[in-house]
Amino acid sequence: MKFTEEHQSLSETVKNFSENEIKPFADEWERNKVFPAHELFKKMGDLDLLGITKSSEVGGMDLDYSFGMVFAEALGYAADLGVITAIGVQTDMATPALDRYGSAEIKKEFLKPSVSGDFVSAVAVSEAGGGSDVAALKTSARKDGDDYIVNGDKMWI
Numbered sequence: 676m677k678f679t680e681e682h683q684s685l686s687e688t689v690k691n692f693s694e695n696e697i698k699p700f701a702d703e704w705e706r707n708k709v710f711p712a713h714e715l716f717k718k719m720g721d722l723d724l725l726g727i728t729k730s731s732e733v734g735g736m737d738l739d740y741s742f743g744m745v746f747a748e749a750l751g752y753a754a755d756l757g758v759i760t761a762i763g764v765q766t767d768m769a770t771p772a773l774d775r776y777g778s779a780e781i782k783k784e785f786l787k788p789s790v791s792g793d794f795v796s797a798v799a800v801s802e803a804g805g806g807s808d809v810a811a812l813k814t815s816a817r818k819d820g821d822d823y824i825v826n827g828d829k830m831w832i
Contacts, residue, residue, distance in 0.1 A: 681738075682745050689724060689749035697753035704758075712761060712795045720792020725766055729774045733787045743767070765789065769796030799829040 696718060704710050719725050728743045729735025736742070746766070750759045773786040788794040805811025814827025 676741055682742065685727070685742055686745050686749045688722065689746050690752045692719070692722065692724065693750055693753035697755060697758050701753065701755035701758060705755075710758065710761065715758075716762075716765060716795055717792040719762070720790065725770075725792055726790035727766070729770065729786070729790050733774065733782050734790045735774070764798060765796050768798050797832050799832045801831045802828060803830060 696715065716725065723734075723736055724746065726733065726735030727738050727746050728740060729737070731737040743766070747763070750762060753759055770786055770789050773781060773789075777786055785794065785796075789796045800809060800812070801807045802811070802813060804813060812827075814825065814829065816823045816825045
């Protein structure tokens with residue numbers, strides 16, 4: 676892969692953000708058992724860092740996956756795996772399916788505010804009986820009119 680000036684620029688932006696907005700505060704967040712996800716993600720959204728590979732129709736940058744990898748690598752300068760993982764859940768676990776398969780209504784309601792940093796997204800996979808083995812999931816959903824009724828238990832959301 677050829678590393679372009681665009682890649683370098685993104686890398687520097689994320690590295691600077693990681694070193695200035697995460698690393699200096701990570702120990703304090705850990706000590707106080709708090710993580711200001713809403714505040715941090717809003718700052719990231721304001722820099723367009725939560726939608727690098729998301730479509731422009733939802734405020735994303737519409738860049739290819741190589742830019743996502745540059746983003747992930749530069750986040751390493753934050754030196755806090757917990758915070759880096761939380762960001763990765765937002766950018767690469769909770770939102771890609773919404774971008775690819777979501778209706779216009781779903782994208783407007785959930786994806787756009789996730790990309791802008793106004794929403795903090797989450798995933799709920801792990802269950803007591805099967806951990807994160809998706810083949811062992813017991814939670815079910817059934818359609819009820821315009822809604823879905825979800826039955827089951829999740830942990831570590």
